[in-house]
Amino acid sequence: MATVSHNRMGNKYIEQTVHVKNPYLDTMEEDILYHFSLGTKTHNLPDMFGEIKFVCVGGSATRMKAFAQFIHLELNLPGNAEELEDICKGTDRYCMYKVGPVLSISHGMGVPSISIMLHELIKLLHHAQCCDVVLFRLGTSGGVGLAPGTVVVTEKAVDYSFLPQFEQVILGKVITRSTELDEGVAQDLLQCSSELQNLPTVLGNTMCTHDFYEGQGRQDGAVCSFSQEEKLEYLQKAYEAGVRNIEMESTVFAAMCRMCDLKASVICVTLLDRFEGDQITTPHDVLVEYQQRPQVLVAHFIKKRLGLIA
Numbered sequence: 001m002a003t004v005s006h007n008r009m010g011n012k013y014i015e016q017t018v019h020v021k022n023p024y025l026d027t028m029e030e031d032i033l034y035h036f037s038l039g040t041k042t043h044n045l046p047d048m049f050g051e052i053k054f055v056c057v058g059g060s061a062t063r064m065k066a067f068a069q070f071i072h073l074e075l076n077l078p079g080n081a082e083e084l085e086d087i088c089k090g091t092d093r094y095c096m097y098k099v100g101p102v103l104s105i106s107h108g109m110g111v112p113s114i115s116i117m118l119h120e121l122i123k124l125l126h127h128a129q130c131c132d133v134v135l136f137r138l139g140t141s142g143g144v145g146l147a148p149g150t151v152v153v154t155e156k157a158v159d160y161s162f163l164p165q166f167e168q169v170i171l172g173k174v175i176t177r178s179t180e181l182d183e184g185v186a187q188d189l190l191q192c193s194s195e196l197q198n199l200p201t202v203l204g205n206t207m208c209t210h211d212f213y214e215g216q217g218r219q220d221g222a223v224c225s226f227s228q229e230e231k232l233e234y235l236q237k238a239y240e241a242g243v244r245n246i247e248m249e250s251t252v253f254a255a256m257c258r259m260c261d262l263k264a265s266v267i268c269v270t271l272l273d274r275f276e277g278d279q280i281t282t283p284h285d286v287l288v289e290y291q292q293r294p295q296v297l298v299a300h301f302i303k304k305r306l307g308l309i310a
């Protein structure tokens, strides 16, 4: 939903509120966000979350805590970054940290896990009356024809057949939803990457799969039913369709944000080049540094948007 508002300079602009697409929500006396351990009756959500402008999500709870601490320092906020409280400590499904206008949340691995988190997150932003929110997925991925450590800003989130769509089964029927992401945010992120040192970044399509092993054409799982030639042929087709990395959440993330009028972007670092192999052999400290790259990029974007840097 869009409302006309005024910025600090007194200029008119359209304020974008978070638009849930569920007519039944309004009829509910209370909404319990079960996997967050939050609710509309037990918590004052506008008070707790109303100022949120940026939401960063990623698979690992440790990474999203580290990001919360990092962005706390980057935004120069008062208080101790080491003492941030997990808002979802009443449950061990997801972790959530609020750092000024930034929310950092973990989503686990795969479409079902992030999809549950996104339903509750989008309702949370709606109940909290947040507006002009941008969402980012800060993830890891397998690269397709890229040097390990490259950051991929997703142009199109595509499925196993390289189409920009997400298939959701509802009442036994397959419904197809568009996975279009915000072009402006992706371009701004690319611009940010050009202003930073040692942050190799490309724009490319991201393939989302429902599995890490056979689903991504890996031959090192407990089960494998295809040859090396078949694997390389599929990766080559993916490359020709513009796919530059493979992960496991981007299509549902893009589809749900789009349906609820939320600007969204996917930023994943590649941990290996899938043309070179399947196993992740890179040393732990290098992997930790790689995982920081999307965080550094998005922190720069946030600081620019907040007017903290030119």
Ligand SMILES: O=P(O)(O)O[C@H]1O[C@H](CO)[C@@H](O)[C@H]1O
Residues within 6 Å of the ligand: 058, 059, 060, 108, 109, 110, 138, 139, 140, 141, 212, 247, 248, 249
């Ligand atoms: O590093 P995260 O954000 O979890 O993303 C990627 O890593 C996991 C697999 O190792 C999948 O969730 C995939 O999407």
Ligand SMILES: O=c1cc[nH]c(=O)[nH]1
Residues within 6 Å of the ligand: 140, 141, 142, 143, 212, 216, 246, 247, 248, 271
């Ligand atoms: O190859 C990879 C690496 C990280 N995450 C994935 O989903 N695939």
